[in-house]
Amino acid sequence: GLKNVESYDDLKVAAILNEIGGKDHTGMREVGVPAVFGMNFQAISVAQKTAGGGYLDGSGRPSPPLDDALVHTDQSIGKIMARLQERHLLVSTLVIITAKHADSPIDPAKLKHADLELIPRTLNAVHEGLLAGVEQDGSVALLWLSDQNRTAEVVTALRKIQEQAGIQEIYSGESLKLLFNDPKSDPRVPDIIIQPTPGQIYVDAGGTFIAEHGGNANSDRNVPLLVAHPQFNHLEIKFPVQTSQIAPSILKALGLNPDKLEAVRIEKTPELPGLDLDLPRRANLPPTKKQ
Numbered sequence: 001g002l003k004n005v006e007s008y009d010d011l012k013v014a015a016i017l018n019e020i021g022g023k024d025h026t027g028m029r030e031v032g033v034p035a036v037f038g039m040n041f042q043a044i045s046v047a048q049k050t051a052g053g054g055y056l057d058g059s060g061r062p063s064p065p066l067d068d069a070l071v072h073t074d075q076s077i078g079k080i081m082a083r084l085q086e087r088h089l090l091v092s093t094l095v096i097i098t099a100k101h102a103d104s105p106i107d108p109a110k111l112k113h114a115d116l117e118l119i120p121r122t123l124n125a126v127h128e129g130l131l132a133g134v135e136q137d138g139s140v141a142l143l144w145l146s147d148q149n150r151t152a153e154v155v156t157a158l159r160k161i162q163e164q165a166g167i168q169e170i171y172s173g174e175s176l177k178l179l180f181n182d183p184k185s186d187p188r189v190p191d192i193i194i195q196p197t198p199g200q201i202y203v204d205a206g207g208t209f210i211a212e213h214g215g216n217a218n219s220d221r222n223v224p225l226l227v228a229h230p231q232f233n234h235l236e237i238k239f240p241v242q243t244s245q246i247a248p249s250i251l252k253a254l255g256l257n258p259d260k261l262e263a264v265r266i267e268k269t270p271e272l273p274g275l276d277l278d279l280p281r282r283a284n285l286p287p288t289k290k291q
Contacts (some may be wrong), residue, residue, distance in 0.1 A: 058107030110199030139215030
């Protein structure tokens with residue numbers, strides 16, 4: 001249940017508090033404060049997705065379980081901030097809070113569980129054995145074909161069941177290559193990606209999930225991004241950014257060259273705007289001891 005997930009998050013918070021105190025994650029050994037540390041909270045995501053949780057309506061009013069998860073996570077972040085303050089580390093710490101994904105649908109009235117047999121049945125009707133691999137999970141469906149030369153034929157068949165299958169968008173050929181590598185040269189990339197209509201998710205028969213992620217829906221991809229430091233005044237930046245910009249921003253804050261990251265060089269990923277910051281060195285911290 002949710003309380004178990006919150007307890008799981010508490011274990012990670014305890015590890016962070018130990019590290020802020022200059023110890024290893026167990027709190028047993030003095031190793032010095034790490035240059036970079038962080039953790040992932042699961043309680044909010046679980047409360048968003050499980051039956052009885054989620055949101056009460058399309059405006060985003062949280063259900064009692066989700067509200068509990070939000071409060072618990074907020075209190076956990078408060079413990080981390082208080083520990084940084086206690087150790088006089090706030091001035092040398094850039095705090096970034098975000099999410100790797102959201103969950104959809106937010107509006108429970110839009111929830112629909114997809115028929116997991118419909119797409120495979122449609123491809124088998126084109127040609128038996130044409131479907132080499134399929135992943136219908138969360139808010140996306142990925143298809144690999146045994147004969148890539150028949151991709152356009154499969155797309156045509158899928159468009160004929162588009163309304164019945166709850167398909168909003170089909171990515172293949174050039175539209176797919178705008179987002180990913182060419183599947184003809186990279187076997188990891190599916191030949192076809194299906195984005196379902198808002199609210200539809202792919203779950204196993206009898207599944208009770210009321211929201212999921214993984215697709216390209218707006219409610220999947222729009223997440224909060226909060227950056228905090230004592231030098232910053234309150235400011236809301238409405239300029240569109242991506243979470244991929246966090247990594248080079250961390251390197252820049254540490255005085256390192258973001259271009260040392262291969263992905264940053266390839267994708268020309270900029271740092272987050274408005275983060276001109278010169279973090280002081282942590283000269284007052286105990287040195288890291290050899291493990």
